[in-house]
Amino acid sequence: MIPEPDDGGLGAGDSVSSEFERQIQEAQQERAADLIESAGAPQGASVPEPLSIPGGKQLQRIQTQAAQVLRPLTDTVWSKLDRKATAVAEFTLRQYRTKSSTWVVLGIGVLFVGMMLMFYAEAMATGYEAYDNDGDSFDWDRDGYPAGQEKRLGTDPNDKFDFPDPELYPPDDPSVWVNEDGFDWDGDYGNRNQGHDDDGDCTGEGWTNPDSWSLPGNKDYNGDGIDCNARYRTNETGQIILGILNDPNVDEDPDEDVFIKEALHRAFVLGFGKIGFVFLIGIFLPLFLATGLIRDEMDKGTLHYIMGKPIARAEVLAYRLLGYLAVVWPYSTVLILGTALITGFIAPSDSIFRFDDMAAWLGVLLASWFVMLAYGTVFCTLGVISPKFGLWIAIGLGVWEFAMAMISLGAPNFPLSWLSISHWGIEIVNCSSILAYPDQSWMAAVSETVNWGEDAPITGFYSPPTIMPTSAFGSLLISIFMLLMVTVMALFIGQASLKSKELN
């Protein structure tokens, strides 16, 4: 026993405080004694210490009050779920609300969508200049007649002194020979024989000299046995058009404004869905919001407040994720449907609002939901499995997914990317767009054929379904199934890991 330092400073302070306590206690005992006297409360036998302190009477009163307030519990499934699930989910939501990072991340998402919409609106407002793809609107020999008209009427377009009789054939306005032979497509997938030579520069129809030298010698260049047509190369089911092979001078001068705007619009839906929602928001939102769901609580040592309740640990994980979904699902829904609404009015359309897009936007919505579900569960589970390394693995996984998403965009059939979540999200967007626009693959093939490339970026964003090349719907279902599988597996692993976790 160490001797007490004689009147050490601390000891002095201690005795002061205990003196203080003693006084308080005495005062309270007096009060209690008064109360006992007045109320005649019986002296308890088990507790020798000062007894009926005010708190005791208070508690009795409180409990009788509580008994009046409390109603019997109803035990339907819903009310049980309502009590625990919504309590945890609500708690999670309110926790998000207090974190500034939540608002920053969500705000950046809104900013991104706003920026995309601004660019989109600007692109739709500017018209695409009609371009004479085959050059027949030009008056090469400067005799006043465009080349196309001269060819049709059998005069030499390169000879200034050889031109039609102005009295019989007044010169056409050059614009007649621009966009004069667009793509004809009847939407019949079964029929590979499409296309029609509108201006007759392949068939010679309407020409004064059908045997003119300026008509192509080989009218069946694509070798399908039919002169002056376009042969559509399709996949086995004929649902997906892989390419278009034209005979010469067939469908050679399509309308840029119509095609490019339509293609741009579809590319926007695809790109927005794939890069915007599967890729950027899909990866980073869960990374920020879901990784810490359990891990941060373990780290801070507050998890036992929730876990120390008659509620299974697995349930806690599920309900925390529910709270996360209650933030991200409405968020992405609002953003996606908002974009759908705004672009629906701006996009090229016969009516005031473009309803045909809705299915494609729903696909984007579906993809964003399932991707965020899968990523959220995976990241949360990583945080549970290893609070120490889980974060680094999550970051590494994020970069992996980023790389795989890039591959999935560029080379969708590269099987390595099938090991990622982003691939399946991209696939959902892809397949739903095919289902929404049955002629999506035709549009892409046209862009390729005319070589619009950068002007109509649809070819960059569109790819045929990968897992089931014959069926977009099948691929869609498989993709959703894969994402759900990932979710269920991650959830299972996370719950198993949490169950055996010590909360020290």
Place this chain on the structure above:
Amino acid sequence: MDDLFDDFDDMVAKKHQTEGGVSTPTTPDSAPAASEATREAEFMGEAGLAVTGQSRMEAAFGSGEGDDTAVAQVAKIASDTSVGKIFHQVYRPWNGKLNTRWVRNWAILRYHIYGLFSKGHKPWPVMTKLVLFGVLITSLGDLVLLAVGAASGTEEISRLAGISRGNLYGHVLSFWFRNACTYPIVTALIIGGIISEDRRNGTSALYFSRPVNRRDYAAMKYLSVATILGVVVLFTLFAYYVGAILVNGEGWAYLIDTGLLFLGAFAAGTILVITYTSIGVALSSISQGKFFPAVSFLGLILGTKMVAFLIFWLFESSAIYLISPYDNVAHVGQWMLGLNYTYEHPASWSLVMLLVINAVSLYILSARVSSLEVTRE
């Protein structure tokens, strides 16, 4: 302050004398009667005078301006303890010798960098070290390819991997695969806790209670990150360049031909390192924990790149790339190396944007560090 206590001591003494119980003076021995020499000796514990029974307290002192006038305070005990006691505070200049500023700063820098190799310094997480090592190896990939080419005698490979504008540019600035996967992730892991951990654990107090000022603290943190990144990006570039010359057995003329290209690539790499470090350290200074700054950094670099890429692809407006720090560096790098631009807007815009990004980051860093609380936040 000193006077205040003297007054108080006097009052206590008078009180006792008037009570008459105690005759001895109760003023502490630090009263004006005590000679300066005695005080000095007691403070230093020298001259055979024991310092027993005295609690001694050295004040935490800040530094920067005023190392010369810094003071320490010593608490002395009053001699009479029957009525309680007063700790008499004596303030005096600290006469010790402080190491020069750069030595103190070097200690901070060393703490971070040595921690990658040895114990007793900053305990970097194992994952960070592993990733750093892996990235270092992949960064030397072109050198390895070159060596393979030389060893197997395949000219194709040697020509493909040899020194050229494209390859030098690619070593530091190619998006795929270096700036999409390796450089950003290594930066994210390093900057993750560089300042935010200090904030969260309250260890910034350990720095600021020493003669290290905040600007030096921030600068050394910055330099630590930049040094590690520099090894990953610039040292490997140097190794590649030297390796290529040695492997191909080139002469002096070759060095003169390609030296400028190398310097251009080196300068571009330096800009990359500086930009990444600025953004990363700034992010680390505004957040807590390791995770948030790391993910924010990745989000910022890869996210802006992807957004710009998407908008450019759809709407063909090249200027959107100005929002992406990586693309700004790449554009400036292309200009430095004399490559064909892959962007349609002028390179000077990118340069201006780079300056803006760095300035904003450094401003955030300095503002945050100067307002950093020295308690656990």
Place this chain on the structure above:
Amino acid sequence: MIPDLSQTGEGRKEWAPAPEAPHVVLNHVTKTYGRVIGLNDVSIAIKGGVTGILGQNGAGKSTLFKLIVGRLRPSSGEVMLFGTNPFKNPAPYSRLGYVSESEQLYDWMTGLDFVTTLARLYGYTRDEAKARALHVLEFVGLEDVVNKEIGKYSKGMRQRVKIAHAMVHDPDLIILDEPLAGCDPLARTTIMNVVRELGAMGKTVLVSSHALHEIERITEQILILHNGRLLALGNLHAIRELLDKHPHRIKLHTDEPRELGRSFLPHEDVYGVRFPNPGELLIETNNLSSVHQALPGICVESGIRVTGIENPDDNLESLLGYLVEGRA
């Protein structure tokens, strides 16, 4: 309290749950953290009353509690909370209230939100949970600050809100890990009263502390842990009496210790006096209470002024000293 017989050496019986099972049963429980032993072969059974768990820092108090509430899994042995394994089965939590040692709370919530939200996890509806929360917050004396954020609470208020959350569902067993740590005297008194009252209501209460005098004011039933081992169990005074073969000491502060010491020697229970320091008198006795009774009389008779009385053995350190080392 039912002490397990195996601990007292009367033969190791196989543990079997009785129909009237104790609330808490630990059967040869050992908990190791790596190479460090947190709890070493402890067997206890607890039912009813207020029990103080005493021990120095690192003695294993929190480990014991964490094992009981299922935060930790025993390395060996068996922990039973209301007859089931608390680590695997969360059902017994509905009868358990646990106040952890952790200082961490959700600072952004108001006290009412905190208690209400956690009450809902017991299966109460919103209204019920809120009504119960308000009542318990009133009970612990926080009714004025229910709508204030916990981050703005003082330390004593934080402790009390933790206690409130642990009793919102009217549990049978309440475990308080260092509830008095860092509180000012006023908060201490309030919390002690709350704990005593919980005991008076017939709840089983386990409360830990490293300060004997605090526990003494709450309960006489104690359990002493030291270095992870169960050292003593039972009534505080009974334990003291078991240790009667060891001398007890009373320290008096006086100007004339020798004179005073002389007047104490005739007392039959005093077997020695010592003068450890100038102005101090140490009386050694086998019977503390009888000397205490006689002390005022002797002092008055001798006419010597006594300026202070101390019981140097009346603290945990000395008790542990006896128990661990047999030190006098």
